Amino acid sequence: MRELVSDAREKVFTAARFSHQTGYLWEVRPGAVGELVRALVTGAQNPATAYRIAAKNHPDKVALVHGERRIPFGDLDRLIDSAAHGLHAAGVRRGHSVLLAMKNCPEFVIASAAAGRLRASAVAVSWRSTPRELAYLANHSKARLVVCDPDVFRTLEAARADLSEELLSRIFVVGGAGQGAPFERLLSHEDRGPFVDAAPGEDAAVVIYTSGTTGKPKGAVRKFPRSAANAAFRFLCEVPLRVEDVHLVACPMYHSTAYAFMTFSHIVGNTVVLMDEFTPEGFLAQVERYKVSTTAVVPTMLHRLMQLPEAVRRRYDAHTLRIVFSGGAHLPPTVATAFMDAFGDTVYNFYGATETGLVTLASPRDLRSAPGTIGRAVPGNEIRLLGESGAPVPAGQVGELFVKNDLLVSGYYDDDAATRGSMREGFFSVGDLARVDDHGRYFLEGRKRDMIVTGGVNVYPAEVEHALMGHPGVSEVAVLGRKDEEWGERVVAFVVPAGDVTEGELVAFAKERLSGPKRPKEYHFVPALPRNPTGKVVKRELEGRLEPRTA
Template sequence: MSALDRLGKLRSRLDRAVFFANVLRASKVVQPIRPSGIAHFVNSARSTKLGPHLAVMFHAAAHPDKEAIVEYDGTRVRRLTWGELDATINRLAHALVARGVRGGGRVALMLPNGSEYLIAQQALARLGATAVQIGYRLKANEIAFILENAEPGATIVHAEYLTAMRDARKIVGKGGQMLVVGGDVKPGDPELEEYDRALAAASPEMPPRLKGGDGGGVIVYTSGTTGKPKGANRSWRKTGFESVADMILQVGMRADDRHLVTCPLYHSAAPAFVAIMMSLGATIVLQNHFEPEAALDIIQKERVTCSLMVPTMLIRMSNLPKETLAKYDWSSLRWVMSGAAPLSTEAARRFMEQFGPILWNFYGATETGLVTLAGPHDHVSRPGTIGKKLRGNEIRLLDDNGSQVAAGQVGELYARNPTLISGYHGNDDATKSSQRDGFFSVGDVGRLDGEGYYYLESRKHDMVISGGVNIYPREIEDHLSTHPAILEAAVIGVPDPEWGETLRAFIVLRNGQSLTETEVVNYCREGLADYKRPRKVTFLAELPRNPTGKVLKRELRDYPA
């Protein structure tokens, strides 16, 4: 290595050191800590492997009496300090070890949004085990697919979903111990144990260091909007955090934040943001089930400062009647992050018109982590942008031959960064087909402008070819959403004997509004090229979505003509 190369490496390391120092200072993470707290943290850290869970252990030692979790579950509100959270995590870790869980093992979690979910994820990380996240809306055959693929050795399940879980286990013939949350378990069942009873019998001290595994991780099953879900396998030890730190600095995330969780924790975005906020020592406020007015009530009561919401939630919030909005004080909100599904410019504009310029939007996926970030003013000045790439990211826009497209041209978006998953669990073919030269794609199609801002056009499989012309439904959907009577829109391609494909629009109207098919078509004709107008318009009460807010276009394609 030449002297010039060594100097370049040194400069890069110094730049990273200065950058992370700025993040720590701006986020107010570094605070005074008693010597006894330092000693407690050091002793505990020796019993576990490196990973982001060490930050939670540090905050428990540094300020054990600070509020860590506030949980709203119907009429019940539960509060846990960092010290209480730490002890409960240790109790669950001991209970899992007693039931055969070891480093490198996998444990299925089928739980609603609650403190038990966060405790389970942290307990598994301390043991070096992997969480297998299962959506609580899934049916037995869907659960069975995940159990067959992931082969978890134990399960933590809420009593409400126990029947579906047991049916799924019968289908695949796989067992293992189950801890049941929120329900009574009849004595004598060798498979089942009450969660509370198991924790009460366990030690609150740090569990012993286990052999095996590489520090734990998580397997998140993708939404399956185009077919069977794939298990995105993320190892904590192999995950970098430069893009996360960049987001923390740009958005202004802080240790004194109070973060409202509204999205399902079994997906990827919600637990990722919880992990970010907990690593800063912030307070997590859990809403068991999202309702827009109830969310405003929690924001007011808890002086919530920030939240992650999918665009559907933002639309529902901004669509509340003015008299309802006037009842609540949301002035404590400093930032709201949109993610997990495309955010239309009109949805962003309407939200900020009501709540102020506090809306950020990130692009990323379960497989790629955080890739780009757009700020509140970007939505207005650059309609449709997903922002600029975050630190640590490389992005390529490629054509079908794998060649990079020119600036302004549309190509499939491939990203490479330290937060990429290690692959799809038990599915090497899917892993290989999603990568090119170490860059990962989830099938999104985008473009880059001359100032470094990225824009999404559509998913690659959503692109419509009509009369030999490529049409990206996202552009038409964004245009339709600007109509004052339209709440949401989705556009798909349908077979046509003359054109190959033509466009069909599905429209959800705002309360009290009415439109005809002709009016919708004419609105597109007035603002878009003629070939981009839908030939068929269907009005629905709501669009079919998965739990993270993504429109299930495969269901729309099956909709009767």
């Protein structure tokens, strides 16, 4: 009983702090309070609930901006209800999967939230998928229905032989005249009013397929337990979001970063602007036009923004930008510093994964004082760094990062072996290696599977990459191991030059900063690093470029 009381007190305190800090307290209306209480009592805390509450709180405030379209919260909530009725009429039921594959648009938000109201799973996948990839994702997720755009519809047509007739008969296309069923058909049930699930609970989920940089992507199943709202409030208490903010979605919405921060922004009641697809100058144009104050990006986007000529960056007024969340991949300290020097101390670097949710957060001050840090643990997270023996490692030493929190995925969809391999005593790991300093700040050292063992010495690619990125002639770098008869593995660096730089200069530069085993024995200069759609470097493609060594 004492634990229950303590838990309830903590939730009330967190919600009160969130309301006061964001300014939400001064705008909340009785109807919104009623919806929030109902959600807390029934356990219906999936993202669709945020739209029900927002519609009661500020129905006329613009929720989504896409091109010339403006959708207020009240209209958005009604569209979600209508789509939920439409999905139900099309045969989607609790526990079923709905595949979403389209560029950023309001229909993505509507369909995803509608699936949540049905207690179905919204499976977000890349619109760049090939026919073979799309067939795998549809079949593996056991999708009952697809919502896509015309380009993806053509990809599905190319994969027709590998898809069931049932699924092919349930493809709804956004803006595709004569292709599949029009998405508007799902919205033809507005007269039926709010969609209410007779048996609420935490079955609703989103399934996000991991990037698949080392093999077939795995579907991470994220459900929304009764503690979901409190977990969101905890994070929002750590950042300076305000009710008047305008948020820009720059990442593709099938990416966890885009979806999570859009949801956080809508919880606070922010207007959200959707970019079709990121371009550096287009990003700055949107910031100026809509007076954007918050956004969430992957580090590659920051790098590309800083690659713009200074004269181009100065054309746009970006003074309203207060918060730039960066995550999803390693943020080079040089990129973070350069961006903050140009745009102010706005960067908040977070660590998290599709499987774990948000784990750590570094403020601009952290990034200035401890370059490369991913920050301290966000309240609600318990972190363990474990060595090869499974025992915790002391501060300063590298271990595999395991985390436990309220929003861990329930596992990988239809892959019990992968789920078991990632769990240890209720803690989850995606294979990242990290260390923690005496101030509680964490630093990533690479991936467990990427660790290089050369001459019996463990070399962490991230450490070598950090060192080489300090050279002014290096724009980007990726380090990996290559089989070697003498050393077991040798350290190899792929370098994207920022100007005229020679291998000899990098050899001398590394010698001053890295001990012998950590210094690359080969340098390969490339025009760009191969990346997947979410910005992560695909090292297996770099490995494929290396010619076999002869003895």
